[in-house]
Amino acid sequence: MESLHPFSLPLSELAEIPFTGSKPKPTPETMHFWEGCKNGKLLLQRCPDTGRAYFPPRPFSPFTGNRSVSVFEASGRATLHSYVIHHREVPGFTPPYAIAVVELEEGPRMMANIVECPQTPEALQLDMPLEVVFRPVDDSISLPLFRPLKEGA
C-alpha cells in the first residue's frame, strides 16, 4: 500500500513526526499569539474604533493606529481562500504539499497548511470550510494548521 502523505494523516500521527521546517521566533509583539497556539487557542486582536479583527499581531490597530487593542480567541473556523501545491523537496515537507491561505471567520487571512486532507486540487476546493488544529513542533511552538470541517461540527 502506498504510504499516506503526512498531511493526510490524522493530526495525532502527524504530531509524532519531528518538524524540521522553519520555526517561527516570537517577538515581544507576537509572543501572546504563540503562547495561545501552545495552549490550543487561536488569538486575534481587535481594533477598538472599527471593531475589526486583524492579523498578524501588533499592539495597535492597523486601521486607526489606536493602541488600546484587545486580544480575543477566534472561533477557529475558516474557509480555504487560495493555495499552491508545491512539487519540490523542501526541508521538513513532503512534496507535493499545499501552501494555503485561509480566511478566518472573523475576517483576517493567514497562511497555513491543510492537514487530514489529500494534497490534491480535487480535495482542496476553494471556499471549503476548515477548522484550526495545532501541531506541536517543540516545547514553545505549536503551529496553527487547518483541516476540513467535519460534517455537523
Added chain:
Amino acid sequence: MAYKPGSVAVVGAAETSRIGVVPDMSQIMLHADAALNAMADAGLQPKDIDGLACVGQMMPQQIAHYLGITPRWVDGTGVGGCSFMLHVRHAAAAIAAGYATTVLITHGESGKSRVNATPRPPEPESLAGQFEAPFGPAGPATLFPIPVLRYMKATGTTHEHLAMVAVVQREWAAQNPRALFRERVTVEEVLASRMVAYPYRLLQCCPVTDGGGALILTAAERATDFPAPPVYLLGSGESVETTMVSQMEDFTSSRAFRVAGPTALKMAGVSHADVSHLMIYDAFAHLPLYGLEDLGFCGRGEAKDFIWEGNTRPGGKLPMNTNGGGLSYTHTGMYGMFALQESVRQVRGTAPAQVPDVKISVAHGVGGMFSSSGTVVFGKERP
C-alpha cells in the same frame, strides 16, 4: 519639487554585454559592465555622473566606489524587482530639484551563477518568518502564485488562458537574439511542462539568470546633446503593500498596482489609447493579467480574453513584453531594469522586435511578490 512631464529624459541605456548565464562576472561587475555600456551609449565617463541609484542597503557606496563616481545625490531604494522604476521617478525629482544633473541607475545580479550574490537568509523573527515560512514556502515560485487560484475562480480564467501568456511572450522572444528561450511553444506544451507549484508549470515561471542594465537620466534641456535620441519621462508612480502575500488586501488585484499605475498615467496626461507599447513585469504568468486590469487597459476579468484574442502578440493593437518578458527573455531576480530597457529601445526604435512608431511606452513593475510597484511612462516627443 515635482518634475514636469518631459522635463527629464533618458540619454543613456544599456544592458550587460552578455546576459543569461555569465559565471565569469561577479554581481558587482555586472553592475559595472552595464554602467560602462550605458556611459558609452551616452558618451559619458564616471566623472560626469553626479547622481547614483542602485538597489539595497550599502549598494550605492559599493557601486560609487567601484566605478569611481563621486555622487552628490544617492538613492538606495530597494523594494524588489521594480526598484528601478522608483529610481527613475526619484532621479527625475532630484534633477528637477537641482540635487544632481546626471543620474546613473545600475542593476547587476548574479541570480543564476551566484557569484558574489546577495544572500537572502530567512529571518525567523520577521513577520514572514513567523507567519509564512513555517508552512513551507520556498522562494517566489511558491509564494507569487498563491493568489492565482482565487483570481481564476473570481474571473473565470482557465489554465489555458494562463498558458497563453507564456505562448505569446515566446512569440516575441523568438524575434530577440538575446532571449534565453526562443523556441515557440503551444498552449498544450506549456500545460505539459513539469509541474512546479500547482497551478503553475515550468513554462509559466520565469528562469533565473545573470545580467544587468543601467540608465542615465538628465534634464530635457541637455538631452538632445547626447548621441542617442532622448526618451522623455512623462510620468511615474510608486507604491507598496505588504511583503507577505498572504496579507494582500485582495487576491485578485494588487493595491500597489492600483496606486502606481494610474498615478503615472495621470501625471503623463495620457489615455490608455495613447499607449503604443506596454511592458508588464512577468515573473509569473498571472502578472500581465493583474497589470492589464489594475492599470485600466482591461476591465475586471477581461485580461484573459484580451491576451487570448491576440491583442498583445506581434501585430496586435497593444504589443506587450516585446523582449520576451521575464518568462522568456531573462530574469535575474530583479527584472524591472530589463522592462525599462525594452521600453527605451522601443521608443528609440532600436528593439530587436521593433513595434512600428512607438510614441508612448509604459513600463510597469512589481517587486517582492506583490509587495511593491513602480510605473514609468516614456515618450518619444517632449510635451
